Amino acid sequence: xxxRFKTPEPVVNSDSIEQALSAALDGQGTRxxxxxxxxxxxxxxxxxxxxxxxxxxxHAPLEPMTxxxxxxxxxxxxxxxxxxxxxxxxxxxxxxxxxxxxxxLHPTMxxxxxxxxxxxxxxxxxxxxxxxxxxxxxLTWSRGEDFRRDRFxxxxxxxxxxxxxxxxxxxxxxAKIAAPATGRxxxxxxxxxxxxxxxxxxxxxxxxxxxEGAVPPYAIPHLAVDHHPAEIGVPTGYWRSGxxxxxxxxxESFLDELAHIAEQDALSFRMAMLGDSRGWRAVSRPWRxxxxxxxxxxxxxxxxxxxxxxxxxxQCSPRRS
Numbered sequence: 001x002x003x004r005f006k007t008p009e010p011v012v013n014s015d016s017i018e019q020a021l022s023a024a025l026d027g028q029g030t031r032x033x034x035x036x037x038x039x040x041x042x043x044x045x046x047x048x049x050x051x052x053x054x055x056x057x058x059h060a061p062l063e064p065m066t067x068x069x070x071x072x073x074x075x076x077x078x079x080x081x082x083x084x085x086x087x088x089x090x091x092x093x094x095x096x097x098x099x100x101x102x103x104x105l106h107p108t109m110x111x112x113x114x115x116x117x118x119x120x121x122x123x124x125x126x127x128x129x130x131x132x133x134x135x136x137x138x139l140t141w142s143r144g145e146d147f148r149r150d151r152f153x154x155x156x157x158x159x160x161x162x163x164x165x166x167x168x169x170x171x172x173x174x175a176k177i178a179a180p181a182t183g184r185x186x187x188x189x190x191x192x193x194x195x196x197x198x199x200x201x202x203x204x205x206x207x208x209x210x211x212e213g214a215v216p217p218y219a220i221p222h223l224a225v226d227h228h229p230a231e232i233g234v235p236t237g238y239w240r241s242g243x244x245x246x247x248x249x250x251x252e253s254f255l256d257e258l259a260h261i262a263e264q265d266a267l268s269f270r271m272a273m274l275g276d277s278r279g280w281r282a283v284s285r286p287w288r289x290x291x292x293x294x295x296x297x298x299x300x301x302x303x304x305x306x307x308x309x310x311x312x313x314x315q316c317s318p319r320r321s
Contacts, residue, residue, distance in 0.1 A: 036222030057153035063111025091120035151237025158250030
């Protein structure tokens, strides 16, 4: 036999994802945050621009998706690692055709999660198997299945534009970020039984969570952040630190380039915009204790970055410039 196969939809690959991000950046965006008068600041000015991209990211936890379920005497009992026991219980009840009062769920140690175990597919699958087979079921996804069926940290692109004054100070900042509306996707997938919590995400025309962390912690008088929703063709979900994982990279990489153009040390360039703040202390303390701080400017290129994540100001992964 020489079978030929046809996919019902276009095949998604790295090229198609890149094209989707580019199309989103060139299309209409929604302003999520702004301060000052950026239009006046950019009007007729010479600006600096750069573009950055990140690919899909797997959760790849130590423990693949797993659940154990048993149905006895009209009651369904499950044991599984989950970051959202209420959502997993509701998903299992729907799959089994039971009311939630007939489902008992025992959360176990998470085995590494990073956001992956907010998802409820494995709870629903184990519940359905236990109901159909009539015996206790322990379900564990293979590592390959865990990777193929992951809800990825989305690919994203950042188109950054800034203005430096004649005194080499950063006075204007525009971040246009193309990324899937993962918050709305999560709401539609996980909050089906809870309309009120999800209504703000599912009905909103934008997704602030997709650009979370894109407002720099630095004192920039005129700035704006736009979200350009992108349809990349793969399911996305919450990944540890959420959008901060790429917005920090966009912001801090661009600041490195601006510091280079301003002919300033990257760390000093940042600290001048932090003032006497938590951010200044977060950046300066580890730098003073590091090899870069001890040997002086020769190692200053090792750098230190700050980002506000999970309601805290912390370092963004140091790297060599």
